[in-house]
Amino acid sequence: MFSRTKKLNSYNRYLITVYISVILYFIAIIAPVGAVHLDVLKNSCVDCHTTLSPFTDEQRRLNEIRLNHTVRDISCSLECHEDVIRRTASDNFQQWSDSDHSKYHVTCDACHGGNPDVKTEAEAHASMKDVNDPDSTIYFKNIPDTCGKCHAEELEHFRDTMHYQRLRSTASGPSCITCHQPHSFKVLKSSELTALCSVCHNPKDKIAVASVPQDAKRALEKQKEFQEELLKAKNAVAGVKAAGRDVSSAQMDLDRAISVMNDIPSTWHGFNLKDFDEQIQNGIDWAKKAQYKTSDIEPAAPAAPGPGIIMAFAILIMIYLMRKR
Ligand code: HEC
Numbered sequence: 001m002f003s004r005t006k007k008l009n010s011y012n013r014y015l016i017t018v019y020i021s022v023i024l025y026f027i028a029i030i031a032p033v034g035a036v037h038l039d040v041l042k043n044s045c046v047d048c049h050t051t052l053s054p055f056t057d058e059q060r061r062l063n064e065i066r067l068n069h070t071v072r073d074i075s076c077s078l079e080c081h082e083d084v085i086r087r088t089a090s091d092n093f094q095q096w097s098d099s100d101h102s103k104y105h106v107t108c109d110a111c112h113g114g115n116p117d118v119k120t121e122a123e124a125h126a127s128m129k130d131v132n133d134p135d136s137t138i139y140f141k142n143i144p145d146t147c148g149k150c151h152a153e154e155l156e157h158f159r160d161t162m163h164y165q166r167l168r169s170t171a172s173g174p175s176c177i178t179c180h181q182p183h184s185f186k187v188l189k190s191s192e193l194t195a196l197c198s199v200c201h202n203p204k205d206k207i208a209v210a211s212v213p214q215d216a217k218r219a220l221e222k223q224k225e226f227q228e229e230l231l232k233a234k235n236a237v238a239g240v241k242a243a244g245r246d247v248s249s250a251q252m253d254l255d256r257a258i259s260v261m262n263d264i265p266s267t268w269h270g271f272n273l274k275d276f277d278e279q280i281q282n283g284i285d286w287a288k289k290a291q292y293k294t295s296d297i298e299p300a301a302p303a304a305p306g307p308g309i310i311m312a313f314a315i316l317i318m319i320y321l322m323r324k325r
């Protein structure tokens with residue numbers, strides 16, 4: 001009897017340990033990325049703009065109807081017009097709440113300013129400037145600097161481009177949000193890129209060389225090849241390491257390739273496609289070198305023909321010569 005309870009106790013203790021581990025794991029690893037409810041932020045911009053969102057299907061449908069009315073200029077009460085304004089604010093909120101920025105708690109005030117510690121709309125917005133005010137953080141010329149507070153490497157490369165210069169001087173160059181839609185802040189894939197670059201780089205407008213959209217697509221596709229080669233190199237080095245062999249030389253090449261890979265997002269924003277292409281090629285070469293060196297350490301098939309094959313050839317040649325006589 002006694003030993004049975006003791007057994008149960010230790011089993012319970014085991015269960016408790018497992019539960020606690022799972023909870024700790026959740027808090028430490030899973031919760032910070034995505035699972036945290038936005039309430040815990042204690043940020044009045046987020047709190048208030050959440051409630052502006054049309055939540056139920058019915059509310060959403062009502063908003064559609066009201067929006068259609070205003071678009072077609074059907075006379076509408078003041079209340080409807082207010083609703084359209086609220087809808088813009090709530091749409092932005094919904095896109096933002098699906099973005100990586102919301103996961104990492106980059107809240108509205110990070111880009112818009114304002115005071116997220118006060119509750120009323122007037123107070124919260126008080127220090128916020130209008131989007132058309134040249135001093136506003138989201139005035140088109142200021143956007144790269146606003147984003148660059150956190151994306152410093154992207155900004156550093158972007159500052160060196162014609163894009164940046166033309167944006168500042170004539171507003172004809174793209175800014176960060178031309179390519180990364182507010183407020184979803186998506187990263188375009190190579191397949192979506194051609195259409196975007198073609199908005200300005202096309203045969204009609206003749207901005208820079210005509211092949212820009214195709215070159216850009218090709219450059220980003222080559223990145224996929226690099227990713228594959230890097231993965232192969234990582235696996236090869238790990239495999240040989242696990243077998244207890246010395247991998248220091250291959251590891252050095254692998255590290256070089258990894259460092260090229262880490263620099264890609266910022267290098268890309270220099271929009272020097274030739275330079276970018278060369279960087280990727282360097283990365284591919286380092287990754288291949290690392291693979292080659294691991295195969296050197298562990299020779300697979302013999303490179304030179306074995307003695308058996310040489311003998312067989314000699315006999316064939318002898319037979320041939322004898323028959324010729
Ligand atoms: C108490 C509610 C409330 C709070 C708090 C609040 N907002 Fe708003 N916000 C609104 C409403 C309602 C609108 C849309 C109607 C309007 O323009 O008055 C709006 C509009 C906006 C706009 C669109 C520009 C404009 O003036 O029309 C931005 C940008 C914005 N809010 C950002 C923020 C930021 C950043 C914070 C936090 C510092 C914040 N809001 C806090 C209610 C709020």
Ligand code: HEC
Nearest residue numbers: 049088089092093096101106107108111131138143177182
């Ligand atoms: C990472 C930066 C960033 C974050 C975070 C962000 N915004 Fe914006 N937002 C911008 C930029 C840049 C523009 C300017 C867009 C343009 O010029 O077309 C903008 C434009 C807007 C506009 C329309 C412009 C206006 O003033 O009328 C609204 C409304 C708005 N944001 C609301 C919000 C709300 C609400 C949040 C939080 C839920 C938020 N934004 C979070 C960068 C951001």
Ligand code: HEC
Nearest residue numbers: 100101104106110111146147149150176177180185186187
């Ligand atoms: C307060 C800091 C901050 C500001 C300001 C900021 N970001 Fe971010 N951004 C982040 C963080 C954090 C992440 C997520 C981690 C990462 O990818 O580095 C991120 C991610 C991104 C991503 C990648 C999203 C993905 O799905 O991979 C893009 C694109 C982006 N930001 C664009 C912008 C643009 C454009 C602006 C300016 C309008 C901006 N950011 C302003 C902090 C910021």
Ligand code: HEC
Nearest residue numbers: 144147148151154155158174175176179187188264265268
């Ligand atoms: C002309 C279009 C364009 C402009 C302008 C632009 N980007 Fe990008 N950005 C891209 C593309 C395309 C990618 C994906 C590159 C890749 O796959 O390597 C990207 C990738 C990113 C990423 C994701 C990097 C990662 O870790 O995956 C961030 C963050 C980012 N850009 C921020 C910015 C900021 C900040 C600015 C302004 C200073 C900016 N971008 C201007 C097109 C642009």
Ligand code: HEC
Nearest residue numbers: 161162163166172173174196197199200207208212216271
């Ligand atoms: C909003 C318009 C616009 C968009 C969109 C745009 N560009 Fe440009 N681009 C320009 C302008 C303007 C110039 C400067 C041309 C000049 O004056 O010589 C330029 C120049 C360039 C150059 C010449 C190199 C340099 O910096 O001197 C390259 C390369 C380039 N763009 C690549 C791209 C790529 C890749 C994309 C798509 C991801 C893109 N651009 C999207 C407007 C744009």
